[in-house]
Amino acid sequence: MIDDKWDDYTIPSDDEFTMGLDSxxxxxxxLIGLSRGYNDDYSLNLNIKYISADSDRIRALNEGRIHATEMSLPSFMRFQEKYPDSAVIVGITDFSRGADGIVAKSEVKDLNDIEGRRVSYVANGTGKFILNKFLRLVGLRYQDIEPVERENMSEVIEDLKSGYSDLIVSWSPDMNIAVNEINAKKPDSVKVLINTKEVPDLVPTMLVVNRGYAERNPEMVENFLRTWFAASKYIIEKPDRAYEKLAELMSENEEYGPVSKEEVEASFKDIKLMSLNENLEYFGINRGENRIESIINDTVETWKRYGDMSKGFVPSDDVFSAGYLEKLNNDEELLVGVVDTGTSENNPQSEGQKKEFKEQNEQSIEQNTERVAKVDIPPVYYDSGKATVKAESLPVLDEVLDILSQFPEYYLIVDAHTDSVGSDESNLKLSKDRALEVKKYLVQNGVDENRIVARGWGEYRPIVANELTEEDRAKNRRTEFILTREIQN
Structure with missing residues (x-):
């Protein structure tokens, strides 16, 4: 049953399962699960309430007005301070893979170039989190930009169309429509500076369940997950039929419609719909480490960096639970291959395939790639006059490893610089050796060697042109890390 009246604010009984849904x-x-009767297969009395605002859905979840909802991880974690025991994460619905991003005027060169510019975004939720993440990457603060908080995306889009803002944080389909409309009137005037396709684990949407309900009714939660993953499997394995059916179902409800099959297909190309197989992997049930834990920790740290979450907040140890998914581990009828929903039905492609990086040298990296960001990172210290990285700086290189894992499509340029003490020739060699030593460490820890270009500049690119003090020389002795991506023809 679908109930789109939020005014109906009654608490459902434990023998039914009510999901709060946005659009x-x-x-x-x-919707597919209900349409195909998967809930009946698993004896689940499933109902839906449409509640558009994240804040309303988390409140309803906390009060037991709904039993479950889907919500982006950034939004859910931000609500944990206010509702610490409201719910537990039991699965991942999807990852944003191009559905969210930053659109900029064409003159904005890269993420570092955001400094001093006007940026519009929706005041709360995922958009602000994305801005936080990229400001954090390049070491900028909100004092370094001119932030413009808006109530809704239509106002944000208007800021870009009018030229009032230099950049906006947006999401699809609004983002793509705005870019196409603006460039149709004035070609190449705006561009997508970066989107979540390039940061694949940045914005997962989670399935969350009221904690008390889950503790009282674990079998109901398991049957809800079975219903969900049976429906996800159908969409992944039979996308053509599923998109047609979804267009019909969504058009029947004012929260979505009218919607065409082509619009559904286009929207699914901007996300990664998660199968049960992939959930088991991310929760560390089948193999490897629990990846969700590190994503949650990075999300919390990104919120804390800009004061959106108190510094002392620590998420509950049991904010997510793998136990419900573990019960589905051997349920073979729910398992599918690792399939990207954006590929055709007849040509499935594993997303687990790693990007193949072409070998680059100091010249070709400039010709074949474009700069995304110079990363804000603590200094790397070396033994005096040597290329050996001091032990105290190894955690810095580990931080670089973490950044590379978050941005798996990007090349990394390691630029080492020296001060002016010593001969030009010896400084050039020393800086090159230091850059190579950093590359060696990263490669030894699993990074494709073709992905990294090590360059030494000696004293030829100083920050302080005339070194008068030790502080001046220290500024010039630096190792810089620059993320670049292949230029798309």
Missing amino acids: WIGGTPV
């Missing part, structure tokens, strides 16, 4: 495309497997 996000990643939540539509529940």
Whole structure:
């Protein structure tokens, strides 16, 4: 049963399962589940309430007005301070893979170039989190930009169309429509500076369940997950049929419609719909480490960096639970291959394939790639006059490893510089050796060697042109890390 009246604010009984849903495309497997009767297969009395605002859904979840919802991890974690025991994460619906990003005027060169510019975004939620993340990457603060907080995306888009803002944080389909409309009137005037396709683990949408309900009714939660992943499997394995059916189901409801099959297909190309297989992997049930834990920790740290979450906040140890998914581990009828929903039905492609990096040298890296960001990172210290990285700086290189894992599509340039003490020739050699030593450490820890270009500049690119003090020389002795991406023809 679908109930789109939020005024109906009664607390459902434990023998039914009520899901709060917004209009996000990643939540539509529940529509397929109801349409195909998967909930009946698993004896689940499933109902839906449409509640558009994250704040309303988390409040309803906390009060037991709904039993479950889907919500972006950044939004859910931010609400944990206010509702620490409201819910537990039990699965991942999807990852944003191009659905969210930053659109900029064409003159904005890279993420470092955001400094001093006007940036519009929706005041709360995922958009602000994305801005936080990229400001954090390049070491900028909100004092370094001119932030413009808006109530809704239409106001943000208007800031870009009018030229009032230099950049906006947006999401699809608004983002793509705005870029196409603006460039149709004035070619190449705006561009997508970066999107979540390039940062694949940045914005997952989570399935969360009221904690008390889950503790009282674990079997109901398991049956809800079975219903969900049966529907996800259908969409992944039979996208053509599923998109047609979803267009019909979504058009029947004012929260979505009218929606065409082509619009559904386009929306799914901007997300990664997660199968049960992939959930088991991310939660560390089948193999490897629990990746969700590190994503949660990075999300919390990004919120804390700009005061959106108190410094002392520590998420509950049991904010996510793998136990419900573990019960589904051997349920073979729910398992599918690792399939990207953006590929055709007849040509599935594993997303687990790593990007193949072409070998680059100091010249070709400049010709074949474009700069995304110079990363804000603590200094790397070396033994005096040598290339050996001091032990105290190894955690800095580990931080670089973490950044590379978050941005798996990017090359990394390691630029080492010296001060002016010593001969030009010896400084040039020393800086090159130091850059190579950094590359060696990263490669030894699993990074593709073709992905890294090590360059030494000696004293030829100083920050302080005339070194008068030791402080001046220290500024010039530096190692810089620059992320670049292949230029798209």
